[in-house]
Amino acid sequence: MAHDGAEDDKSGGAFTHPDPIVDEALEWLARRQNAPLELAEQRQFQEWLLRSPRHGEEFRYLEAMWRSPELGKAAEGLPAAARGSVNRRRLLSAARYVQSWSLRGVAAAAILMIAIGAWQYPALMLRWQADYITATGGRAQVSLPDGSTMLLNTASAVSIDFTNGRRQVTLLEGEAFFDVRHDPAHPFRVAAHYGETEVKGTAFAVRTESDQDTIVLERGRVEVSRLSDSGDHVELDPGEMVTATAKALSVVARRDPSEILAWRDGRIIFENQRLAHVLDELRRYYDGIVIVADARVGDLVVTGNYRLDDVPGAIRTLADAAGATMNRLPGGIILLR
The missing domain is CATH 2.60.120.1440 (Jelly Rolls)
Structure with a gap:
């Protein structure tokens, strides 16, 4: 049985969107995807849609995202067990938040979220093997x-x-x-x-x-x-x-060794490295997702010495130095562009 060195991941729990209408739309979409609505539920759903124009707009937006070809292609390669572990509310909520993107861009963000589900299955297998x-x-x-x-x-x-x-x-x-x-x-x-x-x-x-x-x-x-x-x-x-x-x-x-093994002291040290490579290293210490929306940002060369107990802070400092913009989104997503 594995001895865990940190708290259990709680990302699989219930996720609530800060906008109550979006949160209700997420709930209705999940219920309709899981099973056909009964007659009483269908009436409730229609009543909810008619409460205001935004109710219908939010639901149709999420439904279009869920049915997008990009998202379908991402799900095709996942094993059944991993596919079943995807948290719909977290996935759709994060995708809905980046509403300024095109639908293709939103689907790309959702694809990254669905990849989290693929990682959960092998993680369980790993726990069974590890001491x-x-x-x-x-x-x-x-x-x-x-x-x-x-x-x-x-x-x-x-x-x-x-x-x-x-x-x-x-x-x-x-x-x-x-x-x-x-x-x-x-x-x-x-x-x-x-x-x-x-x-x-x-x-x-x-x-x-x-x-x-x-x-x-x-x-x-x-x-x-x-x-x-x-x-x-x-x-x-x-x-x-x-x-x-x-x-x-x-x-x-x-x-x-003092540079490559700096993690023993809770630090990361790098000199004249591409920002994309540094971000790959920082992702190992961050229980979230880092998205680089502009490939040119990843090609910038950076040098630094940062604490690993504040990965978002390190990324923000690097983004400022590189002239990039950093945004933090729900679900632990960091967006650089």
Whole structure:
């Protein structure tokens, strides 16, 4: 059973739009989508539509958005379990809020919201596998059975096996830093999606993503090999990093551990990086959605050192520096343009 490093996500609960007419329109649309209305309900719905012109306008707007081809295409690729977890009220409310967009733009925002539903299903599977897990924006320090310590970064999960002399950690998701107790007789191994790192006593970090694993060594020495080909391996010295993919290990590169591992102190540090890349990093720590409506904004080069406990504040400062406009919308949406 997973040990959670932060509060449970409450985003799946009831969502109320600040405009009561829009909120009522959301409710009627959801009821009509879920099942045919009974005769009494149909009369109530017609009475509600006739209360004012806005009632009908809001309902027709939401219905058109819900039936848009863009939204339908987004839903087609979702597994049934994920599709069923989509919160209609949150989805439609956020889309309705950006009413100044064209219908296509609103549908694009809704597509991003529906993607949240796709993420909820694998998250449940992850909890069943993990021994330790952190929420978005959270960190957790764990004392391992052998006396080593593990620091989990945001949205990370691991399973451990320390039985019968083994010292095995599997990084299921996210990123972790390990300070390993020296024990030459029992190697300490960390497996991720594509690579495995073996040490006897050292300090290093592993980050796993959909297409690669990244290993950074702070002190000591480690050997990194590919899971699919143990003969493909390299050794790292302090201040070096390597990435592992399904096909190969990268060339070993020099990186400053104090910069790449600044998350341990709750900070993010970057120098001369595209804003799009920085926003990708900040998204890992933000339990919401960041939308860049103008591609030119993402191409701007920025430098900075920011706290991770105030991601919206960091994004606002970056937006000001880049000459972009930031708007915060309901449902945790940040819009840059």
